[in-house]
Amino acid sequence: MTTVSASVHTGPATSLRSLLSQWKAVIGYAVIALVSLIAFGLGTESGVSTSFTVSQTGDALQVPAFSVSSQPVTLTLSVILFALAGYQVWAQLRREPVGVWLPIAFGLAFMGALLTWSGAGRENTNVALTGMLVSGVFLAVPLVFGAMAGTLCERSGVVNIAIEGQLLGGAFLAVVVASVTDNAYIGMAAAPIAGALVGALLALFAVRYWVDQIVVGVVLNVLVIGITSFLFSTVLSDNPEFNQAGAQIGAQGGVAMQSLPIPLLSEIPILGPVFFDQNALVYLMYVIVIVFQVMLFKSRWGLRVRAVGEHPKAADTVGIKVNRTRVRNTILGGAIAGLGGAFFTVASGLSFSKEMTSGKGYIALAAMILGRWNPKGALLAALLFGFADSLRIQLGVIGSSIPSEFLAMLPYLATIFAVAGLVGKSRPPAAENIPYKK
Amino acid sequence: MSAAENKTEAPEEQGFDGDPRSLLRSVVESNGLVVFLAVLAALVVGAVLVVFADESVQDASSYFFSRPMDTLSAAWGAITDAYVAMFQGSIYNLHADSFSGSIKPLTNSLTFSAPLIFAGLGLGVGFRAGLFNIGAQGQVILGAIMAGFVGFAFHLPFGVHLALAVIGAILGGALWGFIPGLLKATTGAHEVIVTIMLNYVGLYLLAWLLSLESWQAPGSDNPKSPRIDETAEWPSLLGDSFGLHWGFVAALLAAWGVWWLMERSTWGFTFRAVGANPSAATIAGMNVKVTYVLVMVIAGTLAGLAGGTQVLGTEKALTTGIAGSIGFDAITVALLGRSRPLGIVAAGILFGGLRASGPTLQVQAGLPIDIVLVIQSVIVLFIAAPPLVRFLFRLPDPRLVKEVTA
Known part of the structure; x- marks a missing residue:
C-alpha cells in the first residue's frame, strides 16, 4: 500500500480483465470513499458533535480539547476521499506516477471519518488522538523489527517464516536475562541471541540441508513455542x-525501560510524544531502519546480498559466496527479530507468558510484503498495522458499533489484497526458497 | 513469493528396490529407518528438556562433583517418569482395574487422531500437488463453525441431521480452501501467505460469532455455543464409556478415499503431475490453474471435516478454542506421513497419542503438555533432513554407496 503506481500500458486495453487490472486502485479508492460517505457521512446523526483531545497530561504545551460537529466533518472527509480517488484517475490518465503521499492521505482521511463517526454524540468520551498515535507507533515496534528481519533474509533468498519464533525466543530470553541481572537493558541486549539461534537453525536446515524453507520456518515456530x-x-x-x-x-535497583524523551523534539505537539518520547528500543528501531535502507541499496554489501537473492548463479560467477551470504543474513535477520522480541517483555514492562507474540510474526511477514521487501516500505506498512491496532483499542474504549473482531481482521485482509495484486504489484526476490546447489 | 511457487514438493519416497543382496543396505538407507531414528532423536531432545526442568535433578546437580551418580539417577528417574506417563496416557494404563480402563488411553489416542488424520490428508493432497497450504487451521475453524451451527440451530431426525452437519463442515472448509486456490490461479498470490492470513480471519470470525447472543448457550454469557443436538453427533464406537466415535472410522475411510483419488483416478494423476512439474503438465494439456483450485477445495474439504469431527464427535459444542492447534499439528502429521494416506494415518495416530498423553503427563510427571510440541517439531525437522539424521547416527550416505555399486 506504500506506492500505488499507475499501471503502465503495454497494449490496447481490450478485455474487461485488463481494464479491471488497470483501474483496480481507482475502483478500490472509490469503493472505500463510498463506504465512508454512506456509513460515516450519512450514517452520523446531524446536530451531534465529537470531542477530541490532543495534549496528554504533563505536556509542556497544552492544546485544549476541542469538539467538532460530527456530520459536516465526516461529509467533508468523505468528499476529500472522493477527491483523492479523482486525483488518482487524473494522474493515471496522464500516466504520471502517484507519490506515496496519496495512500497515506487517503488512509488518514478515512481514519478521521471513522473516528469522528464513532465518537459522535458521546458526551463524556473524548477521542484521544495523541494517545492513539503514541500507542500506534509503540505497537508497530515488533512488526518493524520482524519485517526488517524478513527483508534481510528474503533479499538474500531465504524465506523467513520463523519470525514468530524469533520474536518469541527474544521475548523469553530478554525477560530472563533482565530478571537475573536486574537490568532491562542487558535483557534487551540478550534478546538478539535467542533470535540468532533460531536464525542459525533456519540457515542450517535451509542452506545446508536444502529443506523447504517454509517447512523449516513453520516447524521452528512450533519448536520455539514448545520450548x-x-x-x-x-x-x-x-x-x-x-x-x-x-x-x-x-x-530492585535495576533500570526498567522507561521512555527517554529527547529534549526539545519531544516538546513538539503531537509529533513530539508520538516519535520522540519513546523508549530506547524505539530509537534503536529508527536507527536500524535507516541503516538497512542505506546499506541494502547503497553499499557494496547490499548489492551483493540482493544479487544472491535475485540470481545466485550470477553472483557465484563473480566470486560472491552465495551460501555464506545467506547464512550470515539469516542469522543477522534472526538477531534483529529477536531484538524486536524484547518489545513484548522488557520494553512493555510485562512478564513472559505462553505464546505472547500471538501471531505478530506473521503480521510482520505481511508488513514486509506490503512494504515490497524494502526497509522503508516495511516501516510504513508496520506503522499502518500498528495504527490499525491502536485504532481498534481506541474504538473499544469509545464503544463503537463495529465489532472489534472485524477491525482485528483488517491487517490480514489488507495483506490478502496486497498479495493478490489488488493494491499494486509486489515482486519477491527471484531466488527465494530455492536452495543454491553448485 | 510467487517466483518460488511449485518449488515446494513433498519429499519423495525412495524405497527398497527389490535386490535381495542389498537388503541390509536398503534398511540402512531406507526412509523407515530415518523416521525411526528421527523419533528416537526427538525423544532424546525431549529427555534433555525434562532433565533440565526437573527439580530433583537441579538439587542433585548442586553437588554433582562430589556425588555425580545422584544427578544421573535423578535424571534417569525424571526421564522414565515422563515417558512412562506418556505411555500410560496414550496406550495402556497398567494401574486400571478393568480391561476397558486399561485400554481407555488407547481409545483416547484414536479419538485425538481422527481430526489430525482428516486435516493431514488434506494437507498431503496439497503437498503432492505442489501447494503448501498452511491454512488447515482456518479451514478446520470454518468447518467447525458450519458443523456446529447446523448441529445446534437445526432440529432434524437422526441420520439426516448428522449428514447435514457433515455437509456443513465440508462446505465451510471447502470455501476457506477455495479462496486461496482461486487467488493463486487468477492472480498468482502465494498460497502460503493467503492461507496464513485466512487462518486469522477465520479465528476472528469465530470469535465474533461466539460473541453474538444467538450463538451462545441460553442463559450464559460465555463464548460457547449451545450443545449440539444428539441427532447431529457422531455415534460412539465402543459404547458410552469410551470417547471414541465413528468420526475415527470416517477418517480411515477418507484415507482410503484419498488413496484412491491420488493413485487410481485421473484427477489424482493430474494433481501429481502438476506437483511434479507444472510446466510439463501444462504442455501435456492439463489445466494447472483449475487443478490448483480443485486441490485447495479438496484440501479444505478434508480440513473442514476435521473441524466437523471436533464439534460433532469430541467437544459437542462450538468454543473459541475448538480448533486447538489441529491445523498446525496436521502440517507435521502430513510431513511425517510423507503425504501418503497410510503414512498420514500412522503419523496421525502417533501424534494423537502424544496429545492424549497430556493430562497424564501433567498429573503423573508434573510436566506441561508443551513438551509434545517440542517432540513433534524435532521429529519433523529431522525427517525433513535425512542427511542430518545420517550424519548424527553415522549412517552411510545412500548416494555414495550407490555410486560404488554401480
Whole structure:
C-alpha cells in the first residue's frame, strides 16, 4: 500500500480483465470513499458533535480539547476521499506516477471519518488522538523489527517464516536475562541471541540441508513455542524471580525501560510524544531502519546480498559466496527479530507468558510484503498495522458499533489484497526458497 | 513469493528396490529407518528438556562433583517418569482395574487422531500437488463453525441431521480452501501467505460469532455455543464409556478415499503431475490453474471435516478454542506421513497419542503438555533432513554407496 503506481500500458486495453487490472486502485479508492460517505457521512446523526483531545497530561504545551460537529466533518472527509480517488484517475490518465503521499492521505482521511463517526454524540468520551498515535507507533515496534528481519533474509533468498519464533525466543530470553541481572537493558541486549539461534537453525536446515524453507520456518515456530511454553510452565513457574515484569526489575535497583524523551523534539505537539518520547528500543528501531535502507541499496554489501537473492548463479560467477551470504543474513535477520522480541517483555514492562507474540510474526511477514521487501516500505506498512491496532483499542474504549473482531481482521485482509495484486504489484526476490546447489 | 511457487514438493519416497543382496543396505538407507531414528532423536531432545526442568535433578546437580551418580539417577528417574506417563496416557494404563480402563488411553489416542488424520490428508493432497497450504487451521475453524451451527440451530431426525452437519463442515472448509486456490490461479498470490492470513480471519470470525447472543448457550454469557443436538453427533464406537466415535472410522475411510483419488483416478494423476512439474503438465494439456483450485477445495474439504469431527464427535459444542492447534499439528502429521494416506494415518495416530498423553503427563510427571510440541517439531525437522539424521547416527550416505555399486 506504500506506492500505488499507475499501471503502465503495454497494449490496447481490450478485455474487461485488463481494464479491471488497470483501474483496480481507482475502483478500490472509490469503493472505500463510498463506504465512508454512506456509513460515516450519512450514517452520523446531524446536530451531534465529537470531542477530541490532543495534549496528554504533563505536556509542556497544552492544546485544549476541542469538539467538532460530527456530520459536516465526516461529509467533508468523505468528499476529500472522493477527491483523492479523482486525483488518482487524473494522474493515471496522464500516466504520471502517484507519490506515496496519496495512500497515506487517503488512509488518514478515512481514519478521521471513522473516528469522528464513532465518537459522535458521546458526551463524556473524548477521542484521544495523541494517545492513539503514541500507542500506534509503540505497537508497530515488533512488526518493524520482524519485517526488517524478513527483508534481510528474503533479499538474500531465504524465506523467513520463523519470525514468530524469533520474536518469541527474544521475548523469553530478554525477560530472563533482565530478571537475573536486574537490568532491562542487558535483557534487551540478550534478546538478539535467542533470535540468532533460531536464525542459525533456519540457515542450517535451509542452506545446508536444502529443506523447504517454509517447512523449516513453520516447524521452528512450533519448536520455539514448545520450548518457551515448556520452560515457562516448569522453570519459570518454579522460580518466579526469573520472570519479572519491567516495573519489578526497576524496583530492585535495576533500570526498567522507561521512555527517554529527547529534549526539545519531544516538546513538539503531537509529533513530539508520538516519535520522540519513546523508549530506547524505539530509537534503536529508527536507527536500524535507516541503516538497512542505506546499506541494502547503497553499499557494496547490499548489492551483493540482493544479487544472491535475485540470481545466485550470477553472483557465484563473480566470486560472491552465495551460501555464506545467506547464512550470515539469516542469522543477522534472526538477531534483529529477536531484538524486536524484547518489545513484548522488557520494553512493555510485562512478564513472559505462553505464546505472547500471538501471531505478530506473521503480521510482520505481511508488513514486509506490503512494504515490497524494502526497509522503508516495511516501516510504513508496520506503522499502518500498528495504527490499525491502536485504532481498534481506541474504538473499544469509545464503544463503537463495529465489532472489534472485524477491525482485528483488517491487517490480514489488507495483506490478502496486497498479495493478490489488488493494491499494486509486489515482486519477491527471484531466488527465494530455492536452495543454491553448485 | 510467487517466483518460488511449485518449488515446494513433498519429499519423495525412495524405497527398497527389490535386490535381495542389498537388503541390509536398503534398511540402512531406507526412509523407515530415518523416521525411526528421527523419533528416537526427538525423544532424546525431549529427555534433555525434562532433565533440565526437573527439580530433583537441579538439587542433585548442586553437588554433582562430589556425588555425580545422584544427578544421573535423578535424571534417569525424571526421564522414565515422563515417558512412562506418556505411555500410560496414550496406550495402556497398567494401574486400571478393568480391561476397558486399561485400554481407555488407547481409545483416547484414536479419538485425538481422527481430526489430525482428516486435516493431514488434506494437507498431503496439497503437498503432492505442489501447494503448501498452511491454512488447515482456518479451514478446520470454518468447518467447525458450519458443523456446529447446523448441529445446534437445526432440529432434524437422526441420520439426516448428522449428514447435514457433515455437509456443513465440508462446505465451510471447502470455501476457506477455495479462496486461496482461486487467488493463486487468477492472480498468482502465494498460497502460503493467503492461507496464513485466512487462518486469522477465520479465528476472528469465530470469535465474533461466539460473541453474538444467538450463538451462545441460553442463559450464559460465555463464548460457547449451545450443545449440539444428539441427532447431529457422531455415534460412539465402543459404547458410552469410551470417547471414541465413528468420526475415527470416517477418517480411515477418507484415507482410503484419498488413496484412491491420488493413485487410481485421473484427477489424482493430474494433481501429481502438476506437483511434479507444472510446466510439463501444462504442455501435456492439463489445466494447472483449475487443478490448483480443485486441490485447495479438496484440501479444505478434508480440513473442514476435521473441524466437523471436533464439534460433532469430541467437544459437542462450538468454543473459541475448538480448533486447538489441529491445523498446525496436521502440517507435521502430513510431513511425517510423507503425504501418503497410510503414512498420514500412522503419523496421525502417533501424534494423537502424544496429545492424549497430556493430562497424564501433567498429573503423573508434573510436566506441561508443551513438551509434545517440542517432540513433534524435532521429529519433523529431522525427517525433513535425512542427511542430518545420517550424519548424527553415522549412517552411510545412500548416494555414495550407490555410486560404488554401480
